[in-house]
Amino acid sequence: MKITGYRTLAAHHEWQRAIGDANGHIVDAITTVPVVVIETDEGVEGVGIGSHADLDRLFPAIEGEDPRAVSSLFDRMLAQVFKSGHGGATYGGLATFDAALWDLKAKIAGEPLWRLLGGRDRFVPGYASGLDIALPDDQLAAFYASFAQRGFVAGKLKGGLDIDADLRRLQIIHDVFAENTSRPGLMLDSNESWNLKQAVRYVRELERRFDLIWVEEPLRRWDAAGHARLSSAIRAAVATGENLTGVEQFRSLFDAGAPDIVQSGAIWGVSHAHRLALASAARDLPFSLVGYNANPAAAHVMAAIPNHLTTEVQELSFAPGVNVDHEFADGGIILSDAPGAGITVDEKAIHAARTGDGWRDPVGPHMRPLRAGLRIVLDGVER
Incomplete structure (x- = not known):
């Protein structure tokens, strides 16, 4: 069997709510879902979700190859962009090819991906995350209630700009999940919006009322020393790593003892998540996948690693x-028990769906404010 080509699709997801974080939000959000389908000479196809970045530059590394050699093809794609580098957006396209290849390999083997990767159980523990900084309190409660009805016991609030608001909203999430457990799990994600001392003061104030499981991306993603200092100053674990593109980018964090919980963004694919999880396991660190909806295939890895947390x-x-x-x-x-990653596409339905600006919205969460980390008063008002 040989890889002969690929095609791309752009689905559009209507969230039916505002989504965002400390950097910005999109009202009535509609976001693009990039899909890649890898084609073979035997008609079997693999589906990946994540990114369309740099696919034309990456494809020569896998064209004509046997799709079953997934790990080797991942390394061939890294080598293909050696001079220009694979970091950032390029890694998204590479990882989407990778996810499609793993789907293809599992279909050829006639096994669900979690089983092919060595998993014993297809259940993956999870937590709810509303991308919820712009939701009014009633919608916040309704969102988490929809997860509580499915047995979830933990939720992550997007915050970091207003201590009083975060205290109020964490209480709402706590009360929703209290229907399922006497000790609901609470996390706070500030999306790199603090400097170190802001983070210490902010989290300590929250910890006067709540026992947080972790604070996520409290500082800039590369600040290994800062994350280590923060971890020693608060009770909550420090979780980070979702935006690092490549296992090698974690070396300084590992060397500094910075992350208490290692995170991978699902959009970075199956091989990245698997390799990073094992590197974390070698250091006795728990591992957590971020953004399952952006690439559901990566959840199969979580069923097959020894250190998955949630x-x-x-x-x-x-x-x-x-x-x-x-x-x-x-x-x-x-997870699906069918061969592959459990992802199929209806191309007619995708083409017929409504389009939207998605992450390109200039006030959206992918645009970092120029004054992030430089606010004097964290009360939700930018002066």
Whole structure:
């Protein structure tokens, strides 16, 4: 069997709510879901979700190759962009090819991906995450209640700009999940919006009332020394890593003893998540997948590693035409038992769906404010 080509699709997901974080938000959000389908000479196809970046530059590394050699093909793609570098957006395209190749390999083997990777159980523990900084309190409660009804016991708030608001909203999430447990799990994600001392003061204030499981991306992603200092100053664990593109980018964090919980963004694919999880396990660090909805294939890795903690679930539905054969129950994800990653596409439905600006919205969460980390008063008002 040989890889002969690929095609791309752009599905559009209507969130039916505002989504965002400390950097910005999109009202009535509609985001693009990039899909890649790898084609073979025997008609079997692999589906990956994540990014369309640099696919034309990367494809020569896998064209004509046997798709079953996935790990080697991942390294061939890294080598293909050696001079210009694979970091950032390029890594997204590479990882989406990778996810499609793993889907293809599992289909050829006639096994679900979690089983092919060595998993014993197709249940993946998860937590709810609303991308919720712009939601009014009633919608915040309703979102997390929809997860509590499926057995979830933990939720992550987007915050970091207003201590009083975060205290109030953490209490709302706590009260929702208190229906399922006497000790709901609470996390706070500030999306790199603090400097070190802001983080210490902010988290300590929150910890006067709440026992946080972790604070996520409290500082800039490369600040190994800062993350280590913060971890020693607060009770909560420090979780980071979702935006680092390549296992080698974690070396300074590992050397500094910086992350208490290692995170991988799901969009970076199957091989990245697997390699990073094992590197973390060698250091006795728990591992957590971020953004499951952006690439559900990566959740299969979580069923096959020894140190998975919990996976972020941001939504209970997917874009029209993107069909994911996973269930949400008992506080987590039940992966597909069919061959592959459990992802199929209806191309007619994708083409017929509404389009939107998505992450390109200039006030959205992917645009870092110029004054981030430089606010004197953290009360939710930018002066």
